[in-house]
Amino acid sequence: MPELPEVETTRRGVAPHAIGQRIVAMRVYDPRLRWPVPPDLPSLVTNRVIDRIDRRSKYLLFRIGSQTLIVHLGMTGSLRVHTVAPPRRPHDHVDIELASGVTLRYHDPRRFGAMLWTDCADEHPLLRGLGPEPLEPAFDAAYLYGATRKRSCAIKLALMDNHVVVGVGNIYANESLFRAGIRPTIAARRLSKPRLERLVVAVRETLTAAISKGGSTLRDYVDSDGNAGYFQLDYYVYGREGAPCRVCGTTIRTVRLGGRATSYCPKCQR
Numbered sequence: 131m132p133e134l135p136e137v138e139t140t141r142r143g144v145a146p147h148a149i150g151q152r153i154v155a156m157r158v159y160d161p162r163l164r165w166p167v168p169p170d171l172p173s174l175v176t177n178r179v180i181d182r183i184d185r186r187s188k189y190l191l192f193r194i195g196s197q198t199l200i201v202h203l204g205m206t207g208s209l210r211v212h213t214v215a216p217p218r219r220p221h222d223h224v225d226i227e228l229a230s231g232v233t234l235r236y237h238d239p240r241r242f243g244a245m246l247w248t249d250c251a252d253e254h255p256l257l258r259g260l261g262p263e264p265l266e267p268a269f270d271a272a273y274l275y276g277a278t279r280k281r282s283c284a285i286k287l288a289l290m291d292n293h294v295v296v297g298v299g300n301i302y303a304n305e306s307l308f309r310a311g312i313r314p315t316i317a318a319r320r321l322s323k324p325r326l327e328r329l330v331v332a333v334r335e336t337l338t339a340a341i342s343k344g345g346s347t348l349r350d351y352v353d354s355d356g357n358a359g360y361f362q363l364d365y366y367v368y369g370r371e372g373a374p375c376r377v378c379g380t381t382i383r384t385v386r387l388g389g390r391a392t393s394y395c396p397k398c399q400r
């Protein structure tokens with residue numbers, strides 16, 4: 131599933147080919163995504179210019195004047211740049227054709243993604259009420275301390291709650307907690323400010339490392355149908371149940387938290 135680093139990498143891969151470009155056509159081959167693609171979307175975007183592409187949480191925001199095309203990649207979605215559009219494959223659901231001749235093609239086998247239009251992105255139900263971005267200054271120890279004081283749930287669940295901070299999915303929550311030396315099951319409200327400070331730093335480091343790995347795949351966004359943008363770090367704990375800790379050699383343990391596999395080192399994480 132694309133997590134924040136994959137979405138940010140998609141943004142960086144697509145932006146140079148799309149920004150400043152006029153949309154000459156949008157073709158919706160199958161509107162049945164997580165929410166139906168609005169029937170009037172092609173007429174709304176045609177002949178408009180893409181001013182900017184932002185990212186909020188895992189949403190790509192194509193800024194078109196004061197309005198916004200919201201794109202979400204769901205579980206299996208991808209957005210690719212084609213200088214010459216190849217024949218459509220199964221699961222190619224939407225093409226956005228630009229004046230330069232470039233086609234942005236949305237592919238999504240499971241169709242859990244979204245392509246929506248809004249006059250005011252800040253007030254859109256999917257975006258309103260989201261917590262701060264993990265790489266922005268608003269996400270700091272003082273904020274996280276305040277946000278977790280009344281939360282008796284496990285810190286890992288708090289970290290994965292979009293109201294606390296956006297875009298920290300299962301993989302990056304596991305890895306960040308390892309880097310911070312924090313046991314994922316500990317009650318969020320029991321963590322001191324210094325420990326939360328370490329966690330903030332760890333979240334930033336983990337995501338930044340993944341985004342920089344993604345940078346090496348940027349050219350794969352152009353004229354490629356491959357799985358560009360799905361990159362793996364050398365994980366410390368994620369997916370390493372039963373393996374020795376890379377730091378101390380203790381066997382990595384896995385429990386379920388909120389239905390998700392949660393791996394930690396019993397010695398390094400207290």
Ligand SMILES: [Zn+2]
Nearest residue numbers: 375378395398
């Ligand atoms: Zn260890």
